Structure formats: C-alpha cells, structure tokens
Amino acid sequence: MRFIGITGGIGAGKSEILHYIGEHYKCEIYLADEVxxxxxxxxxxxxxxxxxxxxxxxxxxxxxxxxxxxxxxxxxxxxxxxxxxxxxxxxxxxxxxxxxxxxxxxxxxELFFVEAALLIECGYLALVDEMWYIYADEKIRRERLRRTRGYSEEKISQIMSRQLSEESFRKNCDFVIDNSGSLKDTYRQIDERLSTVRLH
Structure with missing residues (x-):
C-alpha cells in the first residue's frame, strides 16, 4: 500500500482531486481537518x-x-x-x-491518502511514501474562492500569506499536479502518476 500526502494552498482544488481519486481507485482518503x-x-x-x-x-x-x-x-x-x-x-x-x-x-x-494544507509543516514528509503538491495559478485560486466561498480579496490574501510559498511546496513535494486548466487534464496527470505508483 502506498501512503500519499496531498497538500497545496487554499483554492488549489485538492477536494476535487480527492473526489476523483476516491471514485476511480481502491483507496482510503482522510482529510486532516475532519480528523x-x-x-x-x-x-x-x-x-x-x-x-x-x-x-x-x-x-x-x-x-x-x-x-x-x-x-x-x-x-x-x-x-x-x-x-x-x-x-x-x-x-x-x-x-x-x-x-x-x-x-x-x-x-x-491499494492507496492511502491524507490531505491537509499543513502536511509539510506538521512533519508528514517523514511519514508518507510521497507528497503531492496540488498547484493552481494564484489568479485562478482567487477567482475560485470568491465564487465558491464568497471570500473577500482581503480574506484571501490573509489566508494565502499564512501558507507556504509555491517555491516551498515544490521543493518539498515529490510530484506536482497542475490544476490550473481543465479537469480532464488534471485527471490525466493523476492517472499517469498512479499508473506508475501502483507498479511499485
């Protein structure tokens, strides 16, 4: 069984990605906030x-x-x-x-996923088999948060300022999923990665 951490900034689309994985793979998924x-x-x-x-x-x-x-x-x-x-x-x-x-x-x-924005800060790099960074362009993330959560620009900026930078996420993660484009493209990236992971 592969233990995979899912992290990334607010509005990157982590929930959508986990929903897809849960629908298409034999896995267990836990959200750290729910736990x-x-x-x-x-x-x-x-x-x-x-x-x-x-x-x-x-x-x-x-x-x-x-x-x-x-x-x-x-x-x-x-x-x-x-x-x-x-x-x-x-x-x-x-x-x-x-x-x-x-x-x-x-x-x-076959797979065990844990999702949280703070996985890296909380020491999960030493626990997981691999860490995924869910990336989306900041402009897209802001638009998503305004549309889906009704957040103000001030609130979005405040939350983003408390999270790791893109550079830090990329430096600490084993794999990056770019969720800035279509869901079809995002799903393709997931499937390609997991087809490799499941061979090991």
Whole structure:
C-alpha cells in the first residue's frame, strides 16, 4: 500500500482531486481537518485537555467544543493556538497512523491518502511514501474562492500569506499536479502518476 500526502494552498482544488481519486481507485482518503474535528469530540482524545485549557465556558450546550468561543479565546491569547495545535496535531497523526495500519492489515485498498494544507509543516514528509503538491495559478485560486466561498480579496490574501510559498511546496513535494486548466487534464496527470505508483 502506498501512503500519499496531498497538500497545496487554499483554492488549489485538492477536494476535487480527492473526489476523483476516491471514485476511480481502491483507496482510503482522510482529510486532516475532519480528523481534527473528530478528536475534539466528547469522549475523544483531545476533548478533556481542550476543556481544561480553554475553560468550561468553551463547551456548548450539546457538550461540543464551541468553535466560536475557542476562536475568540485564541484571538485574545495567541499563545493558546500553539498549545491547542500541540494537542490536536499529534492526535491527528496518531489517528491516521492507526487507520493506515488497519488498512494495510485489511489488504483491500491499494492507496492511502491524507490531505491537509499543513502536511509539510506538521512533519508528514517523514511519514508518507510521497507528497503531492496540488498547484493552481494564484489568479485562478482567487477567482475560485470568491465564487465558491464568497471570500473577500482581503480574506484571501490573509489566508494565502499564512501558507507556504509555491517555491516551498515544490521543493518539498515529490510530484506536482497542475490544476490550473481543465479537469480532464488534471485527471490525466493523476492517472499517469498512479499508473506508475501502483507498479511499485
């Protein structure tokens, strides 16, 4: 089984690519953001630690961590972000490695994908068999984000400024998919790469 990381800047089209892969290949796909949400649930790995760190006022009526309250607390005390990430990132990694081991033992999937914008920063280069960079021209990414998410130019610029540069992504990744053109061209790049990967 091949363990592949999928990363890239916001608006590059990572979700569309994973949807295609999920439809056409025997694989398991995990989104790090979804796993991060899971490990914050009541009874899960990070819940009690987060409540201790953020206070009981960060717990909503349904017992969930209130995302808005957590965001306000982190904004007021930026040092909390590092502490929260210090809990969540290792828990996400542990969860994913458990799922990888389970998938290998089951022997049904040929490929195991993990997607996140921060895979490189969170140390996944040492874990994956290969890292893919999903690239799209910045102008195209901005247009997508305005159209699909309703983001303002200011918000887009703010998010992009916090992410790795194109140069850093390219330097750290094993393979680049250019998602600036047609989906047909993007799918061709995926199929060509995976036809090679599955031979090994």
């Amino acid at each position: 991060a949400h899971l490990v914050k649930q009541p009874g899960k790995r990070c819940y009690q630690e987060l409540v201790r760190l953020l206070g009981t006022d960060a717990v909503a009526a349904d017992g969930q961590i209130d995302k808005a309250v957590m965001a306000d607390k982190i904004f007021a005390r930026p040092e909390l972000l590092e502490q929260v990430n210090g809990m969540i990132h290792p828990a996400v990694r542990e969860y994913l490695l458990e799922r990888l081991e389970r998938a290998r033992n089951a022997g049904e999937a």
